[in-house]
Amino acid sequence: MNDNEAQALISQEFLQSIAADRGIRPAELEVLSLSLSGISTTAIASQLDISEDLVRKRLSRIYIKFQIEGRGPVKFAKLQQLLHNLYQTHLASEREPKIGVMDTGLTDNNSDLQITTHPLNPLHNSLPTSSTTHNSPILNRIDWSEAIDVSIFYGRAEELAQLEQWIVQDSSRLIAVVGLGGIGKTALITKLKQQIQPYFDCVIGRSLHNAPPLENLLADLLKSLSHPQEPELSEKADEIIVQLISYLRACRCLLVLDDVQTILRSNDLYGRYLQGYEGYGALFRRIAEEQHQSCLVLSSQEKLREIFLLENPSRPIHSLKLEGLKPEDAQQILLGQNLTGKQSWQELIQHYRGNPLELKLIAATIQDIFNRDVAAFVKWSTTVSYREILDEPFQRLSALEKQVMQWLAKEEKALSFQQLRAKIEEIATSDLIEALESLRGRYLIEKVKTQDTNELLFTLQPVIKKYVTKYHLPSAQKI
């Protein structure tokens, strides 16, 4: 497609309406329009009687508003392609009967025809029409419940860069940030939101810590998306998901759902939904598979099966397993608590695997009981474990998983699969494999390799070992 063809394909009226939706100013639209008709930067500058530099500046603002990344001429080609695609979608929607949003039942990989209303106006045309959406209430809307304070935030530059790459540059549709309680998921996604919100028309964050039924969450999300208008909610969750996805197509939204583990089942293997909450799985799958321009970010203490199954380097679905803070960043936490005995800081950080919540808690104990001296505490070679972090994930374990945890806690050394198999004789080998996999899916067991034979061994990190020993072993077996 050359420049002239692109311009011929896109009507001026459509260009105006999409420019209004993206907050493009009239002066920028003028430059866009001339560029699309194939006129050079020099010619545009002379035609508009402005400097070439200003033409380039206006173009770069346009790229930002369309979230076009890249360099030089590639950017313009991408913009042309994007406009062309949006225009084709718009024409397709014009050809369809205007009966509101319809679910074709397709998982859309190749068909624009699924969108049955104006792509910028998804819900029964209940939003202002695109030509009047310059001040559309949906643009630049931030609705973040229970925001946490991240004014003190150390490290995580690589994780933030990776997430930004997936979400902003690669336009991923579903991302999960997973890891143990206290490892910093909520803090990280809050920081991420601050960093990438300019790329989105709206940003909505919710915590699932009260395990809301899917219908309630969907109603809440749609309410926020259609604010200040009241959404016309369908009766069935399936239909509301269709409505939601229409919004996700029309606007670039960042949706964040924190603490997804609360809707997962107890006494079962990892990542299975509570009874009555299976619809969440369908929601995540549809958001991952259908075509739209938004992104859903989830945080969970357990690996999520949808993501695990759908993840593939070529798909816009990713998960980030969050490890503890790097030693130099974890040190900042101890520094912030005015601790002394620096020669023992590394040992303490390694013992708690850089988990910022555990480090904050142990730092408070060291302040209180050891007069701020980390060395005085480390000398005792003891571990303090925290029920507030581990009770909840432990309760979700299946009976067999609990048994495996208990065996691993009792042993001083890490155990191979064979050794573990010998200890828990009464169960089928396949059940033991499932239990180990499930515990890995909850990030509760560590894998290590022997140096000499390269054999794989399983063990618990000290805090978890202490927790199991203290609270889940008969007292005679406690270490």
Ligand SMILES: Nc1ncnc2c1ncn2[C@@H]1O[C@H](COP(=O)(O)OP(=O)(O)O)[C@@H](O)[C@H]1O
């Ligand atoms: N990068 C960080 N720098 C400083 N403090 C952090 C960092 N990440 C987390 N924390 C702190 O550690 C605690 C646990 O973090 P949080 O994000 O709530 O963990 P999670 O959501 O994984 O359970 C919070 O008090 C938080 O402020």
Ligand SMILES: [Mg+2]
């Ligand atoms: Mg959290």
